[in-house]
Amino acid sequence: xxxxxxxxxxxxxxxxxxQMAKRMYLLDIIxxxxxxxxxxxxxxxxxxxxxxxxxxxxxxxxxxLFKILNSGNYLSKVEGDPVTYDAQSxxxxxxxxxLRYDLTVPFARYVVMNRNEITFPFKRFQIQPxxxxxxxxxxxxxxxxxxxxxxxxxxxxxxxxxxxxMLNEIFARLGLEGYEIAINNRKFLTGLSAYxxxxxxxxxxxxxxxxxxxxxxENVYQExxxxxxxxxxLTRLSPVLAVSGTNEEKxxxxxAVFSGTPEALTGLNEVxxxxxxxxxxxxxxxxxxxxxxxxRGLSYYTGIIxxxxxxxxxxxxxxxxxxxxxxxxxxxxPDMPGTGISLGIDRIYDVMEARALFPEQVSGSTSAxxxxxxxxxxxxxxxxxxxxxxxxxxxxLYPDKAKMKKQLTYANRxxxxxxxxxxxxxxxxNKVTIKNMLTGAQTTIAAGNLIAxxxxxxxxx
RNA sequence: GUGGUUGUAGUUCAGUUGGUUAGAACGCCUGAUUGUGGUUCAGGAGGUCGUGGGUUCGAGUCCCAUCUUCCACCCCA
Numbered sequence: 001x002x003x004x005x006x007x008x009x010x011x012x013x014x015x016x017x018x019q020m021a022k023r024m025y026l027l028d029i030i031x032x033x034x035x036x037x038x039x040x041x042x043x044x045x046x047x048x049x050x051x052x053x054x055x056x057x058x059x060x061x062x063x064x065l066f067k068i069l070n071s072g073n074y075l076s077k078v079e080g081d082p083v084t085y086d087a088q089s090x091x092x093x094x095x096x097x098x099l100r101y102d103l104t105v106p107f108a109r110y111v112v113m114n115r116n117e118i119t120f121p122f123k124r125f126q127i128q129p130x131x132x133x134x135x136x137x138x139x140x141x142x143x144x145x146x147x148x149x150x151x152x153x154x155x156x157x158x159x160x161x162x163x164x165x166m167l168n169e170i171f172a173r174l175g176l177e178g179y180e181i182a183i184n185n186r187k188f189l190t191g192l193s194a195y196x197x198x199x200x201x202x203x204x205x206x207x208x209x210x211x212x213x214x215x216x217x218e219n220v221y222q223e224x225x226x227x228x229x230x231x232x233x234l235t236r237l238s239p240v241l242a243v244s245g246t247n248e249e250k251x252x253x254x255x256a257v258f259s260g261t262p263e264a265l266t267g268l269n270e271v272x273x274x275x276x277x278x279x280x281x282x283x284x285x286x287x288x289x290x291x292x293x294x295x296r297g298l299s300y301y302t303g304i305i306x307x308x309x310x311x312x313x314x315x316x317x318x319x320x321x322x323x324x325x326x327x328x329x330x331x332x333x334p335d336m337p338g339t340g341i342s343l344g345i346d347r348i349y350d351v352m353e354a355r356a357l358f359p360e361q362v363s364g365s366t367s368a369x370x371x372x373x374x375x376x377x378x379x380x381x382x383x384x385x386x387x388x389x390x391x392x393x394x395x396x397l398y399p400d401k402a403k404m405k406k407q408l409t410y411a412n413r414x415x416x417x418x419x420x421x422x423x424x425x426x427x428x429x430n431k432v433t434i435k436n437m438l439t440g441a442q443t444t445i446a447a448g449n450l451i452a453x454x455x456x457x458x459x460x461x
Numbered sequence: 462g463u464g465g466u467u468g469u470a471g472u473u474c475a476g477u478u479g480g481u482u483a484g485a486a487c488g489c490c491u492g493a494u495u496g497u498g499g500u501u502c503a504g505g506a507g508g509u510c511g512u513g514g515g516u517u518c519g520a521g522u523c524c525c526a527u528c529u530u531c532c533a534c535c536c537c538a
Contacts, residue, residue, distance in 0.1 A: 010529075060536055063462070135462085137532065144538065320538065344538025373496085408498035423496060437498070
């Protein structure tokens with residue numbers, strides 16, 4: 001018999017109390033802001049049927065789905081020898097469920113299944129973990145928490161404008177600076193593709209130009225050439241990639257170039273209109289950057305798309321999203337336009353940690369500990385802890401009659417600021433001693449003044 | 462999925478061309494202080510060197526496999 005050391009699956013993390021305090025601080029701000037903008041909470045199961053998940057994220061996405069083996073004798077439905085199957089044809093026979101890959105598709109499923117109960121437009125937010133069988137890397141995990149806010153059932157650009165307002169508000173409250181909200185429009189990209197003489201090739205086009213910041217123009221052109229884009233197309237593309245200046249200047253310049261391409265113009269006009277709406281709501285436009293090379297991979301986007309990134313490039317995008325005008329169509333409910341965003345709180349956490357942006361007092365420790373002297377003070381200690389809790393003071397009684405040294409060490413390690421000491425000496429005189437662990441000072445007071453004194457001392461800290 | 466990288470006490474890391482009993486710092490435990498933590502001092506525990514094979518008289522050190530870590534690509538939060 002040999003004990004093996006326990007391990008944790010690749011790309012997963014534990015969050016101890018110290019990390020949780022910070023995560024909850026972050027989540028509280030996001031949750032409050034979502035609610036402030038009228039979004040309602042929703043949760044869906046960790047697992048979905050594979051029929052719901054597959055085919056929504058492209059071939060690459062399907063590869064990254066975690067599949068759940070059927071219960072029981074899962075090989076019984078396989079005809080013949082399983083070894084003769086390839087993975088793709090064997091899969092549907094042995095697995096019919098998978099872990100969710102994002103929150104948008106489960107949301108679409110929910111909307112379709114509950115279309116008669118939902119009042120549209122429907123605004124919901126959802127904060128739950130998602131799983132991807134990706135190879136872990138910096139800021140990239142196999143299990144991570146997404147914070148989504150979506151509006152479904154309206155084509156109004158006001159939704160996009162509110163998303164920008166909301167993002168700015170969240171980052172302002174977190175004290176996070178040095179980010180940009182990049183925006184673009186899929187319609188513009190579709191028009192661009194046509195303009196280049198390669199209609200319906202916007203996917204390949206997007207994948208390539210999305211990398212502009214990273215690999216430079218030359219490499220983008222090389223990639224496009226290998227994908228069959230002609231030299232003429234690249235010549236027509238270059239003024240688009242080279243466009244610079246303020247958002248207004250970029251829009252103006254591109255509007256002139258695309259005067260003969262209606263779809264691209266529609267896209268540009270929407271961007272223009274969106275910026276106007278944000279301005280009208282007194283939003284901060286300094287963080288908003290119209291980036292005609294922003295593409296985003298997920299194929300369901302059809303309108304304005306977003307991406308939030310740190311200007312120092314320290315980490316991948318911390319938020320992504322966009323408009324999808326027909327997400328529920330694949331589930332048999334057409335004409336259900338929507339738009340939404342997803343915040344990656346694991347990455348935001350990493351950035352905030354690196355910049356020491358978490359406030360000191362997020363630790364959320366217990367306020368007071370009562371020292372356990374055993375029978376000597378059991379009755380008194382029980383009454384004291386009850387009174388403290390009735391008064392709303394987070395407190396605990398050390399569970400064992402241990403040495404005072406050990407009990408104080410415990411309080412110290414857990415950042416408990418006040419320790420209540422009442423042994424035979426104090427109990428006999430109907431008094432208690434309160435020790436302030438920060439200063440080391442301690443006072444002995446009448447037992448009846450315990451709550452008032454503790455409150456006063458906590459107030460001061 | 463492709464290419465690379467990493468693994469030695471709880472943690473961060475040393476460990477010479479392969480050579481006795483694998484080290485340090487911090488942390489942890491005990492005591493100085495039988496009712497006082499955080500500072501100080503004294504002492505102590507803790508490692509089949511990621512795992513499994515191989516080469517060798519001899520492997521933490523070399524080779525293979527596997528897992529893990531981190532990174533780039535793909536893609537993405």
